[in-house]
Amino acid sequence: MKPAEQIIDALKKALADLGIEGAEPVLERPADMAHGDYSTNVALAYAKQLGKNPRQVAESVVASLGMYELPVVKIDIAGPGFINFRLNEGYFIENLKSIDEEYGKGNDLSGKTVLVEYTQPNILKPFHIGHLMSNTLGESLARLIENAGAKVEHLNYQGDVGLHIPKALWGIRALDVDINDIHAIGKAYAHGAQAYENDEQAKAEIDALNKKVYEKDPEVMELYEAGKKTSLKLFEELYALLGTRFDRYYFESEVFARGVELVNEGKEKGIFKESEGAVVFPGEDYGLHTRVFITSKGLPVYEAKELALAELKAKEYPDFDISITTTAVEQEQYFQVVFKALGLLKPELDGRFTHIAHGMMQISGGKMSSRLGNVITGESLISSLIAEVQERMGERVAPELTADVAKDVGVAAIKYTVLRQALRKNIIFDEERSLSFEGDSGPYIQYTAVRSRSVVAKAKDAGITPSFDVHPESVGLVERMLERFPEVAQRAAQEREPHHVATYLIELSSAFNSWYAQEQIIDVDDALSPYRVALADAVSNVLARGLWLLGIRVPVAM
RNA sequence: CCCCUUGUAGUUCAAUGGAUAGAACAGGAGACUUCUAAUCUCCUAAUGUAGGUUCGAUUCCUACCGAGGGGACCA
Secondary structure, eight states: OOHHHHHHHHHHHHHHHTTOTTOOOOEEOOSSGGGOSEEEOHHHHHHHHHTSOHHHHHHHHHHHHTTSOOSEEEEEEETTTEEEEEEOHHHHHHHHHTOSTTTTOOOTTTTOEEEEEOOOOBTTSOOBHHHHHHHHHHHHHHHHHHHTTOEEEEEEEEBOSSTHHHHHHHHHHHHTOOTTOHHHHHHHHHHHHHHHHHOHHHHHHHHHHHHHHHTTOHHHHHHHHHHHHHHHHHHHHHHHHHTOOOSEEEEHHHHHHHHHHHHHHHHHTTSSEEETTEEEEOGGGGTSOOEEEEOTTSOBOHHHHHHHHHHHHHHHSTTOSEEEEEEEGGGHHHHHHHHHHHHHHOGGGTTSEEEEEEOOEEETTSOOOTTTTOOOBHHHHHHHHHHHHHHHHTTSSOTTTHHHHHHHHHHHHHHHHHHSSOTTSOEEEOHHHHTOOSSSSHHHHHHHHHHHHHHHHHHHHTTOOOOSSSOOSSOOHHHHHHHHHHHHHHHHHHHTOTHHHHHHHHHHHHHHHHHHHHOOOOOTTOTTHHHHHHHHHHHHHHHHHHHHHHTOOOOSOO
16 A cells, blocks of 8 residues: 555544544645645644644644554644654655656556647648647647556648648749748748738639649649648658657548538538528537638538548547647637537537647747747747757767757757646747756756766766665655656646646756755765665656656757 | 636746745856766745635635637638
C-alpha cells in the first residue's frame, strides 16, 4: 500500500474514534514543501460538527493516529489546524532507486485508444503561428496521454481545397513565380488574396479558377499538384525540426464530397434546415449559434467537412475512445456546434469528440494583423530564434555541434513559451522576452538536463559508481521533488494541461541548480559522493522524461 | 445587442476552496584559478471594483468595469 493510502486509512479510523463515521479525508500535496509531504485539513473540516476549535480536533486526531503504524517520521499541527506528515527517509531512497527511463508512466488510460489531431496547415499558404502552437500543444498532449497508458494516433488534417487555393494559383500566375519556391508561393498567395478583395476582374478570375480546381480541370491541376508538393515538403521539414511525426495525414479533399452527403442525410432527418438558400444547423435550439454547413452555391464549408472527417476517423479507428482536436480558442464555439450536430447525426459518436484550445498569440503592445503588416509566420519565428541561439552560443559547444544544438534550443524556447501557461489564455509574444533563454524558459531546463548528465559522465571518468546504498540521514528538496513527478505527469494528462509539467520542470531545475551550487558532487574521498552522483543521474532522467512530455529535446551539449 | 473566455508584483506567468499568494524578467547588492555562470545567493514589489456563499475565497456565485474571441454562406 502506498503511503498516501495508509495515511488516509489511519485518518478514517482516527476520525471514527472521534465519532465521525464514513469520513472521506482529503490528503493534499502541500505546494510549499516546508509544510511536509502530505497534509490534511480534516481538523478544519470537522471542527464545526464536533463543536471544538480546529486545533483541538487536530490534537485529538494526531493522538489517535499514534496508535496506527504509519510510514512517517513526523506529524505536525500547523497554522489554523492543518495536520502535516513527513514521510520516512527510506521511502524516498527506495523511490530514487526506482527511477529509470520508464519513471512517471501511468496506467490511468491503459487499454484506451486516443486520436489526437493537430497542426492543420493549409497548402499554398504560410505555416503560421497558430499551426506552430497547435503542433506544440498536440504533440505534448499526445505524449502525456501515451504516458498515461493509452495508445495514441497522431493525426494531421491539411487544407488542400477552398478559396485560398485559387487565390494562390492566381497569384502564382500573375507574378510568374517558381512553383518550387515556397516563399514565393507565400507572396503569391498574399497577392492573390489582396486582388480578390480589391480587384473585380481578379475576383471573377479567381472564382473561375476555384471552379476549375473543384472540377479537377487538367488546365490547373498540374500547377496545383506541383504547388501542393512544394508545400508538403516544407511542412515535413518543419515537422522534423519540431520533433513531431504523424500516423495519418487527412486532407480536406478526402472528406469534401462526403460532407455534402452527410448534411443532406441530416436534412432528411430534420437535423439541418434550408435557410436563405443555404443548409444550416439551427444551433440556437441547443443554446449555440446557428451556422451554415452548405452554402447557397452548394459547396460544403468547414463544418460539413468536419462531419465527414469525424466519420472517416471512426471508420479507420473503430475502437477509438476519444478524439481530440487542438486549435486556437477562436474556434471553440464553432466546434461546439459541429460536435452537437455530429452527435445528432451519428448518436454512436456523441461525446467521443472533443476540442482543446490554445490561446491566440498576441504581440505585446498591440495586435498581430496582416493589415498592420506585423504578422510573424511560424516558420520565420523558429528560424529567427535558432539564429539568435546560434549567435549567443559562441564558443560554448564544439563547432560541429552548434547547428543541431541551436535547433534544439531554439525550438525549446518557442515550445516552452506555448506550454508554460494554462490553455485558452492568450500568449503575449514579447520579442525581447522570447529571446531570453534565462530563468523561466525551455533552455533553462535543457541547460540543467545537460549539466546533470555531464556531471554524471565526469563522475564515471573519475571512477565513481553511482549508488543510493550509502545515503545521507535526511533527504532534501531534490529527492522530494523527484518523488512527485509521476503524480504531476498523471495530473497533466488527466486535466490535459501540459503546463503542470512545465511548471514542475522549472521547479525541479531550480532545486537541482541550487543544490549543485552548494554541493561538491564528485569527490573520490567522500563516501556520499556515489549517492550524489546517483541523485544527479536521477534528476537527469526525470528532466529528460519531462522534456519529452513537452515535446522538447535534450541537446547533446549547451 | 447576445454568447464564451479572461483580469494576480513595473512586465510575462504559477497557485487540486486552505497556511507567510510562488517563480522569471526588469531594478538593487553579491558569488566563477574549483564538477557547465544559459548558473547560484540576498533585497524591493501584486489578487480590477462592490456584494454574496463558506470555519476559510486569487479560486465558487451575482453585478459592474477592463481585455480577448465568437455570433449564416472564411477557417
